[in-house]
Amino acid sequence: MPTPRVLRAVPMLAVAALAWGQARGAAFQLREGDPDWLANSFAGDAAKAYDAGTAWKNPAGMTLLNASEIDQAANYFDPGIRFNGNGIANGKFVPGDTGGDAAPPAVSGGLEAVWDYSPDLKFGVAAEAPFGLRTTYPNNFVGRYQALTSAITNFQVAFTAAYRLTPQLSIGGGPVVSYLRARLTQAVNVSAFVPKGGDPLVDIHGDAFAAGYDLGALYEVNSGLRFGIDYKSRQGFDITNGRQRVSLPPLVRAVPFLVGVLDTLNSDITTQVTLPDVLTMSGYYDINRDWTVLATVQWTHWSLIPQINVQTPTNVESTPIGFNSTWMESVGVNWRPPVMPQLMLQCGLLYDQGANSDATRGPRLPDEDRLGLSGGFSFALTPRVRLRAAYLHEFPAGSNHVDYSNNFPNAGNLVGTYNNDADVVSAGVTMQF
Numbered sequence: 001m002p003t004p005r006v007l008r009a010v011p012m013l014a015v016a017a018l019a020w021g022q023a024r025g026a027a028f029q030l031r032e033g034d035p036d037w038l039a040n041s042f043a044g045d046a047a048k049a050y051d052a053g054t055a056w057k058n059p060a061g062m063t064l065l066n067a068s069e070i071d072q073a074a075n076y077f078d079p080g081i082r083f084n085g086n087g088i089a090n091g092k093f094v095p096g097d098t099g100g101d102a103a104p105p106a107v108s109g110g111l112e113a114v115w116d117y118s119p120d121l122k123f124g125v126a127a128e129a130p131f132g133l134r135t136t137y138p139n140n141f142v143g144r145y146q147a148l149t150s151a152i153t154n155f156q157v158a159f160t161a162a163y164r165l166t167p168q169l170s171i172g173g174g175p176v177v178s179y180l181r182a183r184l185t186q187a188v189n190v191s192a193f194v195p196k197g198g199d200p201l202v203d204i205h206g207d208a209f210a211a212g213y214d215l216g217a218l219y220e221v222n223s224g225l226r227f228g229i230d231y232k233s234r235q236g237f238d239i240t241n242g243r244q245r246v247s248l249p250p251l252v253r254a255v256p257f258l259v260g261v262l263d264t265l266n267s268d269i270t271t272q273v274t275l276p277d278v279l280t281m282s283g284y285y286d287i288n289r290d291w292t293v294l295a296t297v298q299w300t301h302w303s304l305i306p307q308i309n310v311q312t313p314t315n316v317e318s319t320p321i322g323f324n325s326t327w328m329e330s331v332g333v334n335w336r337p338p339v340m341p342q343l344m345l346q347c348g349l350l351y352d353q354g355a356n357s358d359a360t361r362g363p364r365l366p367d368e369d370r371l372g373l374s375g376g377f378s379f380a381l382t383p384r385v386r387l388r389a390a391y392l393h394e395f396p397a398g399s400n401h402v403d404y405s406n407n408f409p410n411a412g413n414l415v416g417t418y419n420n421d422a423d424v425v426s427a428g429v430t431m432q433f
Contacts, residue, residue, distance in 0.1 A: 028152065028355075028365060029278075029300060032392070033110035033128045034073045035426035039376025039390035040332030041348025044294025046228035046282035049218060051386075051430050052112040055124030057280070058216035058230040059160035059172030062114050062122035073110045073388070073428030079103035081135060081366060085402070085416010087142035089189055094412065096140035102363070103135055110428070120164040122172075127157045130232075131180075131275055135364060144187040144199065145411035146404060147363040153181045154275065158214050173215040180237045180273065181207040184364070188246075189410040193258055197251030200262050204269070206242030210235040224286035234277040234304060242269035244312075271310045276301040276325075292334040294348075300326045302355045322360040326353040330372075342380035346390070349373055354398060362404035366418040369398030376426075384432040394422040 032038050034053045037045055048054065049061025052069040081103040087094030112126040133152040137144065155178070162172030187199035212233040220226045246265040252258055282296040303325040310317050332348035354367040361367065376390025400420065405413045 028131055028133045028367075030108070030130055030132050032075045032077070032108070032424050032426060033130075034071060034112070035376055035388040035390035035428050036346070036378065038075075038374055038392050038424060038426045039346035039348065039378075039388075040294055040334070041330040041350035041372050041374045041392065042298070042328070043296045043330040043332030043348045043350070044282050044284045045296055046216065046230045046280045047218065047226050047284035048282075048294070049226070049228065049284075052114045052124070055112040055114050055160055056110075056126035056128055056158060058218060058228045058282075059124055059158075059162050059174060059214060060170045060216040060218040060230075061228060062124050062160070062162035062172060063120060063164040063170040063218070064220075065114055065116060065122065066119075067384075067432040068116045069114050069430060069432045071110075071112045071428060071430045073426055075108045075110070075424060075426045077106045077108070077422065077424050079105075079422040080420060082419045083143065083363065083366075083402075083414075083416055084419065085142075085414065087145065087412055087414050089145065089410055089412025090192065094142045094145070096142040096144065097138070098416075099137040099141040099143070102137050106132070106134060108132070122162045124160040124162070124172075124174075125158065126160070127155070129153070129155055133365060137363065139187070139199070139201070141363075143363045143404075143414040145189045145408065146406050146414050147184075147186050148201070149183065149185040150364040151181075151183045153179075155179045160214060162216075168220045170218045170220075171216070172218075173213060176212045176214055176232070176235070178210045178212060178235050178237075178275070179207070180210065180239075180275070181205075182239075182273075188262065188408070189412070190252060190258060190262075192410060194252050194255055197255075198249030200249065200252055201247045202244065202265055203247075204242065204244045206239040206269070206271075208237040208239045208241075208273075210237045210275075226284050228280075228282045228284075230280045232278045232280075234301065235275045237273045237275070238270075239273060240270050242271060242310075244269055267312050269310055269312055271308060273308070274305050276304055290336050290338060294332040294334070296328070296330045298328040300328075300355075302326060322357070323355040324353075324357065326355050328352045332374075344378040345375075346377060347373075347375045351397065352394070358399055358401050358403070361400075361402045361418070362406075363402070363414055366400070366402060366420060368396050368400050368418070368420060370394045370420075370422075371397045378430075386430040387428075388430065389427045390425070392422075392424040392426075394424075396420050 054061035
């Protein structure tokens with residue numbers, strides 16, 4: 001009988017949607033909160049400590065600031081995610097098209113502020129969006145039985161303090177409040193029962209708050225050489241208000257047994273989602289008054305999420321994640337032209353591991369290893385006001401093959417390759433008080 005096969009897809013849909021949506025690895029991790037970070041490809045971020053951005057990147061660095069300061073920035077993302085291949089279900093090609101560019105442009109902002117309480121004690125606040133994802137395919141996408149829309153939004157606010165323990169060593173940290181919202185959709189293949197009836201669409205969504213913390217240390221070897229380390233904790237979100245809803249085309253609604261089966265998808269769900277902890281280690285070295293070199297190594301603990309458990313009113317379903325923890329390495333250079341000391345030119349190069357393998361890469365997050373090149377500048381309008389701008393381009397540096405199945409009855413496989421890249425533009429202003 002066909003009905004049990006359809007029924008088995010009911011709880012699995014919630015599991016797979018949340019699993020993919022929450023584990024995008026490096027591609028789900030957003031570092032672009034300030035043009036100064038972007039301009040150097042994030043090299044030196046935990047050791048720069050020359051502006052209020054350190055309130056987010058390494059709060060210990062606030063002790064190097066000698067004035068209260070606010071940094072504000074806006075970022076424009078233009079990623080490209082393009083699939084080339086086919087969907088195959090029940091031994092036949094899935095009709096439709098390849099979906100075009102699945103990654104729409106997006107805008108985000110960043111804000112950091114530092115209060116200069118005393119020479120050795122500083123307080124800071126930072127508001128950032130360190131994780132995010134959005135991929136959208138048309139309803140006739142050949143991989144619609146694997147994914148249509150995946151939208152993950154995360155906002156975090158950190159409240160930090162820093163204290164100079166010795167002339168060389170400073171420490172800092174504080175609590176972080178975080179908000180997560182997720183929405184994921186896909187189609188269900190019922191063509192075996194209603195050949196030209198259209199696809200039911202399933203929408204799953206929910207949100208939650210969580211708390212974490214940020215700890216950092218900064219060691220100054222001398223006035224031109226310093227090293228920083230920053231640890232941002234994992235955050236566990238208990239999503240208790242999740243909803244799963246299904247919409248049925250008219251011809252499908254005319255088949256009573258399908259209506260009965262698919263209407264069971266309309267249910268409340270609960271799950272627990274974890275965002276990974278992140279460790280950043282950076283160095284900063286002034287070669288002379290004009291030239292500075294910077295470097296960063298960053299580790300993101302994606303492998304801490306072995307599976308996702310989703311509870312419906314009738315049962316609990318689990319699915320493995322299969323992602324790897326990732327490393328990002330970057331180097332950068334700053335140059336201050338002697339003829340224009342109010343100008344600083346910046347550039348950087350990065351290598352960013354993807355959390356996916358060929359076995360786990362799918363249409364919701366077709367992640368892969370990436371290389372990035374960036375450049376930017378900082379210009380002092382006055383002694384207390386600086387303008388900043390930066391540009392980053394990322395291009396693939398690893399496998400882009402996909403042969404993915406979500407194991408739903410009749411969903412089949414998505415087989416082909418992805419062509420991914422990204423452009424990011426950032427602009428901002430820094431003001432001292």
